[in-house]
Amino acid sequence: MLTIQDTDNMADLKSKLIxxxxxxxxxxxRMAVNQQMVExxxxxxxxxxxxxxxxxxxx
Amino acid sequence: xxxxxxxxxxxxxxxxxxxxAMNLNKEEIQYYHRHLILSQIGKTGQQALKKxxxxxxxxxxxxxxxxxxxxxAGVGRIGIVDPDKVTVSNxxxxxxxxxxxxxxxxxxxxxxxxxxxxxxxxxEAYAQxxxxxxxxxxxxxxxVVVDATDNxxxxxxxxxxxxxxxxxxxxxxxxxxxxxxxxxxFTDNQGKKCPTYRCLFPTPPAPEIAPDCSQNGxxxxxxxxxxxxxxxxxxxxxxxxxxxxxxxxxIFDALSNQMMLFSxxxxxxxxxxxxxxxxxFESFDYESFCSSNRQKINEISxxxxxxxxxxxxxxxxxxxxSIPEFQEELPNAVRIPLNNLQANIHNISKNDSxxxxxxxHGINSVxxxxxxxxxxxxxxxxxxxxxxxxxxxxxxx
Numbered sequence: 539m540l541t542i543q544d545t546d547n548m549a550d551l552k553s554k555l556i557x558x559x560x561x562x563x564x565x566x567x568r569m570a571v572n573q574q575m576v577e578x579x580x581x582x583x584x585x586x587x588x589x590x591x592x593x594x595x596x597x
Numbered sequence: 598x599x600x601x602x603x604x605x606x607x608x609x610x611x612x613x614x615x616x617x618a619m620n621l622n623k624e625e626i627q628y629y630h631r632h633l634i635l636s637q638i639g640k641t642g643q644q645a646l647k648k649x650x651x652x653x654x655x656x657x658x659x660x661x662x663x664x665x666x667x668x669x670a671g672v673g674r675i676g677i678v679d680p681d682k683v684t685v686s687n688x689x690x691x692x693x694x695x696x697x698x699x700x701x702x703x704x705x706x707x708x709x710x711x712x713x714x715x716x717x718x719x720x721e722a723y724a725q726x727x728x729x730x731x732x733x734x735x736x737x738x739x740x741v742v743v744d745a746t747d748n749x750x751x752x753x754x755x756x757x758x759x760x761x762x763x764x765x766x767x768x769x770x771x772x773x774x775x776x777x778x779x780x781x782x783f784t785d786n787q788g789k790k791c792p793t794y795r796c797l798f799p800t801p802p803a804p805e806i807a808p809d810c811s812q813n814g815x816x817x818x819x820x821x822x823x824x825x826x827x828x829x830x831x832x833x834x835x836x837x838x839x840x841x842x843x844x845x846x847x848i849f850d851a852l853s854n855q856m857m858l859f860s861x862x863x864x865x866x867x868x869x870x871x872x873x874x875x876x877x878f879e880s881f882d883y884e885s886f887c888s889s890n891r892q893k894i895n896e897i898s899x900x901x902x903x904x905x906x907x908x909x910x911x912x913x914x915x916x917x918x919s920i921p922e923f924q925e926e927l928p929n930a931v932r933i934p935l936n937n938l939q940a941n942i943h944n945i946s947k948n949d950s951x952x953x954x955x956x957x958h959g960i961n962s963v964x965x966x967x968x969x970x971x972x973x974x975x976x977x978x979x980x981x982x983x984x985x986x987x988x989x990x991x992x993x994x
Binding site: 564565566568570573574575589591592593594595596597 | 657659660745746748749752770772775776800807815820
């Protein structure tokens with residue numbers, strides 16, 4: 539569990555995550571808030587649960 | 598419409614059932630007995646399965662359980678597309694095959710096993726890669742497509758053709774201990790169009806960012822679990838029972854047993870991307886589409902490398918494998934496993950006319966090249982396309 543403060547929307551959160559995890563910038567991934575896939579302009583609120591989902595190649 | 602059978606009027610009792618079962622013969626009634634007594638499947642569902650035509654793209658980890666259980670379920674016509682042959686490293690999870698099938702085409706080996714499992718269905722083997730040239734012909738012959746492939750170019754290709762031909766497809770993918778699953782391009786019973794693969798992932802990742810099982814590894818049971826979930830969605834869709842996993846993606850984690858559902862929206866702009874090349878899909882290169890967002894890396898084919906080695910050109914070969922799948926190695930190769938690369942950069946020559954990186958399948962070697970510091974990113978650094986797998990294939994010719 540990672541707590542991030544003063545974050546407005548998903549784009550903001552993404553850039554903060556990339557600062558903490560620089561490798562992320564090369565990755566393609568989608569983000570979900572409270573089990574709903576959202577776009578970059580989605581606003582975040584206290585206690586939101588955010589999930590990061592990369593596509594998998596394997597079969 | 599689903600027929601409801603109560604326990605009191607057992608479907609197998611009396612001639613009435615046999616008469617109404619029309620296209621199920623006596624042997625089939627025995628074979629599908631446990632389906633026939635389910636109120637949600639019954640005779641109507643079993644006949645729907647018998648009439649159904651399902652194309653399974655990929656007869657690997659996911660494909661094996663999908664094929665076994667859809668054959669057992671009595672899907673009347675099953676097409677199997679896979680260009681690969683069975684290898685020993687497949688067997689720990691691709692349990693449809695055994696040692697006696699190593700070297701055979703998977704599509705053909707699968708048909709031979711499945712016709713014994715269920716002789717009352719039609720099985721069609723296509724031992725070829727699905728491509729923009731053949732996808733239209735293949736997919737248009739079936740009602741439902743199952744994406745059980747192991748690479749992004751094929752995943753986007755299947756999506757685009759299914760959108761164009763208006764076919765639902767069940768997409769599954771796996772990585773190490775996790776799996777993803779969704780029913781895509783489904784039209785619900787109100788006629789509403791549901792999300793596609795491009796709605797979920799509008800832009801593809803570069804291959805070395807999202808490696809397949811041969812690079813990252815996979816626990817053998819995982820494709821068994823995810824593949825069976827895919828087969829279950831196919832059956833539900835055909836029989837019209839339960840809730841189809843559409844507009845949602847399911848994530849399964851084998852280590853924690855967590856299963857989560859995420860809702861996804863249809864993105865019309867992404868859907869249009871799928872249709873932009875229709876009907877001239879032949880002109881679209883899915884391979885380069887899936888690596889276009891990365892800096893290009895020089896590639897050398899097995900044939901060209903072989904020629905250069907025969908001409909005694911000065912070439913340094915770097916083998917980046919940690920646990921090799923193939924015992925063979927290229928002559929005079931320097932072994933620098935990917936995870937030790939940073940510490941061993943000084944062993945990479947700057948003087949040879951050519952430095953060729955290789956691994957088993959040509960994906961980890963791309964990762965290695967991308968890890969090189971800038972002064973090493975010389976014009977003479979190449980990746981062996983398809984890795985040793987491609988080299989050994991060429992040698993056999």
